[in-house]
Amino acid sequence: MSDNATPTTPVKTTGLHVGDAGPGCKKVDPIIIADGVKRTFGGLTAVDVAHVEIPRGAITALIGPNGAGKTTFFNLLTGFDKPDEGKWEFDGRSLAHVPAYRVARMGLIRTFQLTKALGLLTVLDNMKLGAKGQSGENLFRSVFPFFWRKQEDDIEAKAKEILSRFKLDAKQEDYAASLSGGQRKLLEMARALMSDPTLVMLDEPMAGVNPALTQSLLDHILDLKSQGMTVLFVEHDMHMVRHIADWVIVMAEGKIVAEGDPHEVMRDPAVIDAYLGAHHDTDLGDDDDPETAEHIHALKELIDDEQ
Numbered sequence: 001m002s003d004n005a006t007p008t009t010p011v012k013t014t015g016l017h018v019g020d021a022g023p024g025c026k027k028v029d030p031i032i033i034a035d036g037v038k039r040t041f042g043g044l045t046a047v048d049v050a051h052v053e054i055p056r057g058a059i060t061a062l063i064g065p066n067g068a069g070k071t072t073f074f075n076l077l078t079g080f081d082k083p084d085e086g087k088w089e090f091d092g093r094s095l096a097h098v099p100a101y102r103v104a105r106m107g108l109i110r111t112f113q114l115t116k117a118l119g120l121l122t123v124l125d126n127m128k129l130g131a132k133g134q135s136g137e138n139l140f141r142s143v144f145p146f147f148w149r150k151q152e153d154d155i156e157a158k159a160k161e162i163l164s165r166f167k168l169d170a171k172q173e174d175y176a177a178s179l180s181g182g183q184r185k186l187l188e189m190a191r192a193l194m195s196d197p198t199l200v201m202l203d204e205p206m207a208g209v210n211p212a213l214t215q216s217l218l219d220h221i222l223d224l225k226s227q228g229m230t231v232l233f234v235e236h237d238m239h240m241v242r243h244i245a246d247w248v249i250v251m252a253e254g255k256i257v258a259e260g261d262p263h264e265v266m267r268d269p270a271v272i273d274a275y276l277g278a279h280h281d282t283d284l285g286d287d288d289d290p291e292t293a294e295h296i297h298a299l300k301e302l303i304d305d306e307q
């Protein structure tokens with residue numbers, strides 16, 4: 001575990017795909033396989049993914065301009081939203097129509113863009129809520145109180161051990177609402193580990209995180225992989241994507257438009273097109289319009305990353 005200030009040099013996982021890299025390409029060992037997943041909102045097609053496979057044991061970044069459908073696709077995969085059509089499987093088991101709480105029990109845990117840590121609970125109680133398989137307030141508890149107490153002690157010990165790894169142990173009795181944005185992101189990630197997930201899906205882990213905590217978050221994400229977990233994350237910060245992702249999937253207008261190793265994919269004309277989109281004919285010096293400025297910024301980051 002890299003808890004100190006020395007940045008970790010990520011060890012990239014390679015050899016993830018079969019044949020040429022490109023939209024929908026097959027993976028050597030996919031943990032998720034999705035087919036024909038479509039979600040519309042009225043007349044708008046938010047997600048229209050023909051085929052995509054997420055490689056196991058690697059860190060995959062899902063990128064794309066605003067409104068590309070990334071969060072909607074996350075919501076569908078994790079049972080927080082229902083598609084119009086399509087199927088997908090996780091670890092060989094179909095996940096279509098499986099509700100979110102059962103998806104989590106199967107080992108697929110996600111975090112949210114706006115962190116869902118329950119503000120009026122303490123940090124420790126938030127962690128305990130993340131544990132799975134609790135017998136809780138049921139007959140089992142009343143008949144066998146000893147087993148229940150033992151389970152609760154084990155959960156608390158595990159929560160404290162993970163909190164100390166995330167350097168949040170000093171805050172365990174504080175209300176989650178009192179944490180900074182970055183600390184709440186750490187808490188979300190720490191809480192995800194309470195259920196021993198196989199796949200962790202992170203929605204914009206770096207958004208709103210102050211630079212002092214950035215390295216710590218990156219190290220924790222890299223740590224998930226070194227502990228054998230698969231990571232899929234949505235992120236706008238291209239430097240982070242390039243730094244830690246083993247594989248990049250690019251969405252635009254609901255579809256997968258490019259896939260590949262982070263270095264290769266940034267050179268793909270489809271990626272440049274996806275980011276410039278309707279702004280293709282825009283003078284790159286004209287950044288008065290905020291949306292244009294954002295696209296130009298993203299594109300410059302892509303290009304800078306390759307220099």
Ligand SMILES: Nc1ncnc2c1ncn2[C@@H]1O[C@H](COP(=O)(O)OP(=O)(O)OP(=O)(O)O)[C@@H](O)[C@H]1O
Nearest residue numbers: 041044045046064065066067068069070071072073
């Ligand atoms: N509940 C909803 N009702 C109507 N439209 C929606 C809903 N959720 C998403 N959309 C639309 O679907 C499209 C995809 O949105 P989504 O949030 O998935 O994109 P995104 O790639 O995650 O964007 P961002 O990077 O800005 O978070 C957008 O046009 C959005 O306005």
